[in-house]
Amino acid sequence: MTQDEIIAEFRAAEALLDGHFILSSGLHSPRYLQCARVLMDGARAERLARALAARLPADIRDAVDAVVAPAMGGVIIGHEMGRALGKPAMFVERPDGVFHLRRGFALTPGAKVLMVEDVVTTGLSSREAIAAIEAAGGTVIGAASLVDRSNGKVELGVPYTPLIRLDVPTYAANDLPAELAAIPATKPGSRAAA
Template identity: 80%
Template sequence: MTDDEVLAEFRAAEALLEGHFILSSGLRSPKYLQCARVLMDGARAERLARALAAKIPAEIKAKIGAVVSPAMGGVIIGHEMGRALGVPAMFVERPDGEFHLRRGFALAPGTGVLMVEDVVTTGLSSREAIRSIEAAGGTVVAAASLVDRTGGGVDLGVPYIPLIRIDVPTYAPDALPPELAAIPAVKPGSRAAA
């Protein structure tokens, strides 16, 4: 799937938004990719997951025994990636502010894990999820996401495979350009801003 085809999926789902958005990192952006909308259609979610799975090198795929994603945003794409790769999918969540496997999810020691997110903006959630997977006994062999908003500069400590990289500027709340400052800010994601 080409970048244009991926963006066409987001546009078709009305998931490529423009305005003034507060990202979960606390940064501000004039564009937002609402992955929940693009993933609400099962056939579209399956297409995107299969396209992402196809980008994972064979030597990494051979090591994946499970997919783990962070709740909330990663749950659907994590499930679809598990299905595309033919391995169990589970998720970590923050009942006490830190990610943990719950709901009876468990990893056998040394299980090779693909950590999957919907969007990576700063890498903070991804690194937190990776630490929690390793604390639960898994070995994270790679990370993947539908969208990389980092400009390609994030280091997650493992190979990172995004379906698409989107270079959209982000700004600190006290350093907004005038055109963005003139628009009311909206927090569209599931996590409170940092």
């Protein structure tokens, strides 16, 4: 899939929003990609996951034993990536504010894991998920996401493959441009702002 085709999938799902958004990182942005909407359609989610799997470096794609995604946003794309790669898919969740592999999931010690997210902005959730996977005995050999919103700046400590990079400006709450400050902010993410 080309970048234009990928963006067309988001637009067709009405998942690319304009306004004033507070991201889960606490940063503010004039645009928001609502990946949950683009993943609502199973056929679309499958197409996007297959395109992302095809972009993984061959050595990572061929070595993966399992796919693990952070709940909530990563669950659907993690499941679809597991299907695209023919590997089991699991997720980590935060029952106590910290990611843990739960719900009866277990990794074989040393299992080679691909950590998959929907959107990466600062990489905080991704790094927390990677730490939880390693604490559960897995070895994270790569990370992937539908969208890289970090402007290519995120460092996860493992090879990282996004389906697309979307360069959307983000601002600290005390450094908003006047046109953004004039719009009421909404918080579409699932985690409290930092």
